[in-house]
Amino acid sequence: MTNAALPTAPDTRPRRRNAQAIAPWLFLAPGLLFFLFYVIFPVFQSFNLSLYKWDGLGTPEFVGLKNYRDLGSDRAFEVSLWNNVKWLVLYLLAIPGGLFIALFLNQTVRGIRLYKSLFFFPFVISQVVVGLVFSWFYDPTFGLLNVMLGWVGLGPINVLGDPALVTYGIIVAGLWPQTAYCMILYLTGLNAVDPEQVEAARLDGAKGWRMLWYVILPQLRPATFIAFVVTIIGALRSFDLISIMTNGGPFGSSRVLSFYMFEKALSEYGFRMGYGAAIAVVLFLIMLVFIAYFLWSMYRQERPR
Amino acid sequence: MSQVTLNGAIKRYGEVQVIHGLDLAIDDGEFCVFVGPSGCGKSTLLRMVAGLEDTSSGTIQIGDRDVTRLDPAERGVAMVFQTYALYPHMTVEENMGFGLKMNRHPKAEIRAKVAEASRILKLDPYLKRKPAALSGGQRQRVSIGRAIVRGPEVFLFDEPLSNLDAELRVEMRVEIARLHKEIGATMIYVTHDQVEAMTLADKIVVLRAGHIEQVGAPMDLYRNPDNRFVAGFIGSPAMNFLPGTVTPQGVTVAGLDLTVPAPASARPGMAVDVGLRPEHLTVTQGGPLTVDLSESLGGVSYAHLVTPTGEKMVVEERGETRSRSGDRLGVSIAPEHVFFFDSETGARLR
Amino acid sequence: MSQVTLNGAIKRYGEVQVIHGLDLAIDDGEFCVFVGPSGCGKSTLLRMVAGLEDTSSGTIQIGDRDVTRLDPAERGVAMVFQTYALYPHMTVEENMGFGLKMNRHPKAEIRAKVAEASRILKLDPYLKRKPAALSGGQRQRVSIGRAIVRGPEVFLFDEPLSNLDAELRVEMRVEIARLHKEIGATMIYVTHDQVEAMTLADKIVVLRAGHIEQVGAPMDLYRNPDNRFVAGFIGSPAMNFLPGTVTPQGVTVAGLDLTVPAPASARPGMAVDVGLRPEHLTVTQGGPLTVDLSESLGGVSYAHLVTPTGEKMVVEERGETRSRSGDRLGVSIAPEHVFFFDSETGARLR
Amino acid sequence: EAHALSGDLVIFSDMSNPAPRAVMEGMVERFGAMHPDLNIELTVIDRDAFKTQIRNFLTANAPDVTNWYAANRMRPYVKAGLFEDVSDLWEEPEIAENLASTKGAMTLDGKQWGVAYTYYQWGVYYRSDIYDQYGLSEPATWDEEKANCQVLLDNGVKCYAIGTKFLWTAAGWFDYLNMRTNGYDFHAALTNGEKSWTSDEVRATFAHWRELIDMGAFVDNHQSYSWQEALPFIVNGDAAAYLMGNFAVAPLREAGLDDSKLDFYQFPAINPDVALAEDAPTDTFHIPANAKNKEAAREFLRFVVSTDNQTLINAGDALGQLPVNSAASVDDDKFLQQGFQMLSSNSPGGVAQFFDRDAPAEMAAAAMEGFQEFMVIPDNLDDILQRLESARSSIY
Amino acid sequence: MFPTPIEKSSRGWQLGYQGLLPVALIAWLLPLIAVAVFSMKPDVDFTAGNYWGVPSRFAGFENYAKVFFESDMPRYLMNSILITVPTVIGAVALSCMTGFALGIYRFRSNLWIFFMFVAGNFVPFQILMVPVRDLTLGLGLYNTKLGLVLFHVAFQTGFCTLFMRNFIRALPFELIEAARVEGVAEWRIFWFVVLPLMKPAIAALAVLIFTFIWNDYFWAVVLTQGVESQPVTAGITSFNAQYRAAYHLMSAGSIVAALPPVAMFFLMQKHFIAGLTLGAVK
Numbered sequence A: 001m002t003n004a005a006l007p008t009a010p011d012t013r014p015r016r017r018n019a020q021a022i023a024p025w026l027f028l029a030p031g032l033l034f035f036l037f038y039v040i041f042p043v044f045q046s047f048n049l050s051l052y053k054w055d056g057l058g059t060p061e062f063v064g065l066k067n068y069r070d071l072g073s074d075r076a077f078e079v080s081l082w083n084n085v086k087w088l089v090l091y092l093l094a095i096p097g098g099l100f101i102a103l104f105l106n107q108t109v110r111g112i113r114l115y116k117s118l119f120f121f122p123f124v125i126s127q128v129v130v131g132l133v134f135s136w137f138y139d140p141t142f143g144l145l146n147v148m149l150g151w152v153g154l155g156p157i158n159v160l161g162d163p164a165l166v167t168y169g170i171i172v173a174g175l176w177p178q179t180a181y182c183m184i185l186y187l188t189g190l191n192a193v194d195p196e197q198v199e200a201a202r203l204d205g206a207k208g209w210r211m212l213w214y215v216i217l218p219q220l221r222p223a224t225f226i227a228f229v230v231t232i233i234g235a236l237r238s239f240d241l242i243s244i245m246t247n248g249g250p251f252g253s254s255r256v257l258s259f260y261m262f263e264k265a266l267s268e269y270g271f272r273m274g275y276g277a278a279i280a281v282v283l284f285l286i287m288l289v290f291i292a293y294f295l296w297s298m299y300r301q302e303r304p305r
Numbered sequence B, C: 001m002s003q004v005t006l007n008g009a010i011k012r013y014g015e016v017q018v019i020h021g022l023d024l025a026i027d028d029g030e031f032c033v034f035v036g037p038s039g040c041g042k043s044t045l046l047r048m049v050a051g052l053e054d055t056s057s058g059t060i061q062i063g064d065r066d067v068t069r070l071d072p073a074e075r076g077v078a079m080v081f082q083t084y085a086l087y088p089h090m091t092v093e094e095n096m097g098f099g100l101k102m103n104r105h106p107k108a109e110i111r112a113k114v115a116e117a118s119r120i121l122k123l124d125p126y127l128k129r130k131p132a133a134l135s136g137g138q139r140q141r142v143s144i145g146r147a148i149v150r151g152p153e154v155f156l157f158d159e160p161l162s163n164l165d166a167e168l169r170v171e172m173r174v175e176i177a178r179l180h181k182e183i184g185a186t187m188i189y190v191t192h193d194q195v196e197a198m199t200l201a202d203k204i205v206v207l208r209a210g211h212i213e214q215v216g217a218p219m220d221l222y223r224n225p226d227n228r229f230v231a232g233f234i235g236s237p238a239m240n241f242l243p244g245t246v247t248p249q250g251v252t253v254a255g256l257d258l259t260v261p262a263p264a265s266a267r268p269g270m271a272v273d274v275g276l277r278p279e280h281l282t283v284t285q286g287g288p289l290t291v292d293l294s295e296s297l298g299g300v301s302y303a304h305l306v307t308p309t310g311e312k313m314v315v316e317e318r319g320e321t322r323s324r325s326g327d328r329l330g331v332s333i334a335p336e337h338v339f340f341f342d343s344e345t346g347a348r349l350r
Numbered sequence D: 001e002a003h004a005l006s007g008d009l010v011i012f013s014d015m016s017n018p019a020p021r022a023v024m025e026g027m028v029e030r031f032g033a034m035h036p037d038l039n040i041e042l043t044v045i046d047r048d049a050f051k052t053q054i055r056n057f058l059t060a061n062a063p064d065v066t067n068w069y070a071a072n073r074m075r076p077y078v079k080a081g082l083f084e085d086v087s088d089l090w091e092e093p094e095i096a097e098n099l100a101s102t103k104g105a106m107t108l109d110g111k112q113w114g115v116a117y118t119y120y121q122w123g124v125y126y127r128s129d130i131y132d133q134y135g136l137s138e139p140a141t142w143d144e145e146k147a148n149c150q151v152l153l154d155n156g157v158k159c160y161a162i163g164t165k166f167l168w169t170a171a172g173w174f175d176y177l178n179m180r181t182n183g184y185d186f187h188a189a190l191t192n193g194e195k196s197w198t199s200d201e202v203r204a205t206f207a208h209w210r211e212l213i214d215m216g217a218f219v220d221n222h223q224s225y226s227w228q229e230a231l232p233f234i235v236n237g238d239a240a241a242y243l244m245g246n247f248a249v250a251p252l253r254e255a256g257l258d259d260s261k262l263d264f265y266q267f268p269a270i271n272p273d274v275a276l277a278e279d280a281p282t283d284t285f286h287i288p289a290n291a292k293n294k295e296a297a298r299e300f301l302r303f304v305v306s307t308d309n310q311t312l313i314n315a316g317d318a319l320g321q322l323p324v325n326s327a328a329s330v331d332d333d334k335f336l337q338q339g340f341q342m343l344s345s346n347s348p349g350g351v352a353q354f355f356d357r358d359a360p361a362e363m364a365a366a367a368m369e370g371f372q373e374f375m376v377i378p379d380n381l382d383d384i385l386q387r388l389e390s391a392r393s394s395i396y
Numbered sequence E: 001m002f003p004t005p006i007e008k009s010s011r012g013w014q015l016g017y018q019g020l021l022p023v024a025l026i027a028w029l030l031p032l033i034a035v036a037v038f039s040m041k042p043d044v045d046f047t048a049g050n051y052w053g054v055p056s057r058f059a060g061f062e063n064y065a066k067v068f069f070e071s072d073m074p075r076y077l078m079n080s081i082l083i084t085v086p087t088v089i090g091a092v093a094l095s096c097m098t099g100f101a102l103g104i105y106r107f108r109s110n111l112w113i114f115f116m117f118v119a120g121n122f123v124p125f126q127i128l129m130v131p132v133r134d135l136t137l138g139l140g141l142y143n144t145k146l147g148l149v150l151f152h153v154a155f156q157t158g159f160c161t162l163f164m165r166n167f168i169r170a171l172p173f174e175l176i177e178a179a180r181v182e183g184v185a186e187w188r189i190f191w192f193v194v195l196p197l198m199k200p201a202i203a204a205l206a207v208l209i210f211t212f213i214w215n216d217y218f219w220a221v222v223l224t225q226g227v228e229s230q231p232v233t234a235g236i237t238s239f240n241a242q243y244r245a246a247y248h249l250m251s252a253g254s255i256v257a258a259l260p261p262v263a264m265f266f267l268m269q270k271h272f273i274a275g276l277t278l279g280a281v282k
Ligand SMILES: Nc1ncnc2c1ncn2[C@@H]1O[C@H](COP(=O)(O)OP(=O)(O)OP(=O)(O)O)[C@@H](O)[C@H]1O
Pocket: B013, B016, B018, B036, B037, B038, B039, B040, B041, B042, B043, B044, B045, B192
């Protein structure tokens, strides 16, 4: 055996400089703990709870997947799920709506800043107030809607009392602030549109709709993406408006999953915590599709760094 | 026929006038470069020709048409932007074909024209890529390609190379010169780069604060500047200016022990600025000047000198002998290379 | 004592190795410039010296201390960034004093040091301003001032002038040279600008792809490059390379009607690259070469020539006679100005 | 009194409407005056919100006294051990004797879990001036009822105001129609889950209900209103009557309907073979098991049911309801007198609490939603009953 | 700029546009204007059926006086302030730190932790309802402002971290490196270099979170129950229960409830809009 002294291989692993290795964790700790404690763990607790039957008072009783099986035959759940689909689809109208208003307001005339802010106004107001305002608007006896329908010889209709219309009625109320939100996103997006590209396109002979479609919209993609995300979240979280405007009625026709789960879990006749949790889990799984999509596109953006 | 003619062109932004009634004729097929300090109105003027800025007053003609009130798209011009302004969501091919597509040309024609342009610019391997996947020089080529495809009568360039690094800039400069030779269209080119202006231009327009200072071929401006501004602007390193006095014997340059024949229009006692280009000065060992710093670039070096009166000047040195910091030198110059300017107005005295 | 010594310094990013075991010694008080093409590892190397990047293997010494594993703060270096990296919310004064303040130096001492630095850099009028209210050159001066205040043994500069415009760049370059003379600290300077490298450096380090190609004083590299890469990299416009063959009579350069004495190490029949600097070539009227393009910059002009075999070369012309596109020329050169390189390895043949 | 009380006494109350709120605050004031060393904290919570929040505070931060409802409605809390057993109070002679009538409603598992403080009749409140205008009189039978209604409808007046947004008002109608059609015992069995919702008896009840619906007897769009929001129909004369608890009198009076315009009648008989039965919900006070000052709490309960207090708080100008203490006097108020009469002498079938107090919560929720749906879309009846039946099978 | 600036079009278009703006605005804000008008009507207008007409007289003062002096509204408003302000401070403080950690340091789990915050921020919060309520009950914080504040802080930290981290990412990294070379300790870099630069982000985020929390209804209903701790959004429902069909008072109440975020919006407009885009569009 040759026992020649090998040159001692230099320490190839860089020593992590201590300050820089520990510092991030110290900075993260409070926020992370809070967040884990109040947000991440509860998600898993909900998953767990959905396997139990529990009235919030006694001891939970393990029932396996029974809650989920019950959901399968629960008509109210079906209605809620279906309404959620309506919300998801129709709420997206806020995006073209917002774009339209943004295009309308993207000028530099006197006082336009004030106009922009006022158009944005509905977003700042609590949904509770929006809900109230719109219930009065729809009110079958004195609501402005019927007054206006009267002018054109239509009506009267009871939007919030008609099981076929009620969800649409609430969605319209929700679209109001949401459109304002999308509008502001697009306004700032339009601000960031590269003016030289617009000029290049103008030299290329693009105008009006063709300019919008081929040059502007592609550049507004980030704004559209965010508008899409916030609108989807808004649609799936919709609770306040339903609670204020109809309380889920008439006879449950305006419920959505988030409202139904609240009703099942915490309302006057509810307190089926496990069942409520199961509904929440379903809602979460739907949302997960969008969360995954969002994270994925963020991951793609982050990677080049 | 695509000469460009400006008649009394004026541009106002609100109250502020930034272009003051310019008259300018650019011949068909000419390569015209606008130079001038930052903010002098080069871009504004170019954009007025493009139709991207309204002309407040005066007219602009392209060929025989008065285009003053026409849409940019109708003027038969194409523009290459400093930031390229490529559409990031389209491939190179789509970028180049976009203008034709917007004007509803048939697909086959678009394909043919894009192929032709990409051949000229050697862009074939990149046709399917998005701009983000191209280097700066390639992007600039695409943006030129986009202009070519539309077959415009007039090409407009606004500092097209200033975002490229030094090496690429040289390469693209040569390419643009070649392109001009090949397609022979009228080109108007804005730059603040000496070298680009000197090498590319058939005609240089020197602007200052919205006025034209001088128009002419590059070497004409170099040899025969009309005023101190143009003299200092054209040529690199810049011309040295030293205060001089007109005496009956000629013009004496303070601190330089130098007397040169006075120009015809100079009156004795008059204060003049004497202009001496660094490349026209010859160094002699021993003299009143001190070398502050000597910078050697290889083939050439520049000595920064200080006169006894504290004026600074730069002298070019070539060959093997280079002065060093601290050396004491004299300079000499051929009389025909000395320029004189009125100290007050800056006008050239001949 | 603050020489900087690298021993087998290696840097890996994950699997990719970007610095391949460099050995380098920079003397105390020396001005050392790193040059090389983009991505060759200049910044990485500088940042390894600063401690902003871990050194994967090998050691770095500053003075007599092994700093390889030390925090940036403990290395006694100061760094000047390309983007200045001034704290925008602090005044010039606070920016310069920040490092000392954070290290709990007494107020009076800080004030004194800041005053001293601002005197050197002529920043006194701006001490109370925020960076936003300064011009680019002033900002760069502040960032240098911030480095000076801490009185480091070693200054590190990463392309400090590349965000300035041409005029300011010249001015700041002179200022940095002056500064080095004044404080005499060791300085390491990264740039891709020929002129900066040539004029500032005591020693230039030419890097390529994480390897050192050559180390030496600027004019040594210009006159005596070790290989084709360095020869092509140093000098502007770049050296012309033409294929040549070694014959018993000497080296014949294809298409150029030129035979020059062969270097000692060349074997007959060997293929070599012949290097000719544009500024060493003299033009003769009538000959095998065609002028493709002639670019005149005023005092100097560059003729782009094509040899009968299709090779391209550039020749510098001075004085009043300038060739024009289409002219037919010959060139001559003093034999001592001809360089030879092995066509395969690129190594200089002497 | 025997000895002075001290410390804190925390009371959570659902008496949030203006009149009850005043009563509650008055009681606290008087009780406080009696026990100057006692620091009483009263929290009044919105009556609807209270129903969901009671769970939270019973487990988390229990007060010493809380409002709630009698019968089945208190079962979950009793089962979970959250209410204090107050059988001891019920052994005290004063309470045992005077409150005997509500003892049943407060008893579960043979023990008493709180005390009642008021109850009130349900029935039909109507605009006597409108009835007079069209020459109508209080109906005693279903046919008279419908005939009256037809006259009103012909004159453009709706027979009944109702607001079903919060569902329970429809349950009042169901209670009465079902008790009149099938009798108290059947109704009790149904709410106890012992009868099928698809039975012919239940269908008969709905058939009667449908007669009114088909006539258009109820105000339109009732699903959009709470019970308060439906009051203006009565006040404005757009509807002539309102099936409601006696608590409706106060706001109607306040809105300007004095006794010359407002009157009351007992819900008419439908099936002559069944005895009349009434809804008379009982509202209660309880001591949470986690209460801290139970001594003071007991004292407060004694105070609430004391004869004087009962007289006072149930008076027409206060709650305007019926005292639970038999020694207390019923106010001279016209409606209270009528109600008292009705409940004590004309309700041989029995007295029910109310649908959502008699049926378990989950069933009540499902059923009341069905009632509302039926009132809006009567054709869905089969579907609704099927659903309720399947709910019944899973709930009980 | 797109669409073509109106000043480049004909005079007629310009006038048309200028005229259309207020009309469009009124149509857009019609519901709100109606409420504002409602809140100034005397109650006789409602009994007389004059819902949408001009108020028969101006009764704004008495309506608002009633809201302020005869209802619990002031207490609800106070609660809202006591909930919102600490939440804003807490969430912004925490997220400055998390954002700094995630934006500046390279460590292996960085991106995953960041994604966890982002994902948590998008969770439909109903799924948290039952566990969070139990947690709050368990901590003895049910029906306290503190309970609500703690949860809001935790939940908003998700969004705020996304926002702050992206903002810090956009800061020039050389600033941190420069400070490191100068020997500044990490926490001092945070405090003296990064934090001052985050002022605009902090302002924007603070305004944004203020509105979010002020307008929260769901958690107010889930975690609180009475006038002693409920914020104004929940309070307005009981207020409305109390004044049912008194539309003038309900309107006045709603406007009072909506006013603070609106005032905030107008005062801090710039930050607000910056916030929406900064946090989101990055
Ligand atoms: N939209 C505008 N409103 C008001 N003034 C403007 C506007 N655009 C340009 N200007 C002014 O017009 C003058 C000319 O600007 P221009 O951009 O043409 O200069 P330039 O010569 O291109 O400068 P640079 O070399 O920096 O590009 C400047 O003084 C500028 O401030």
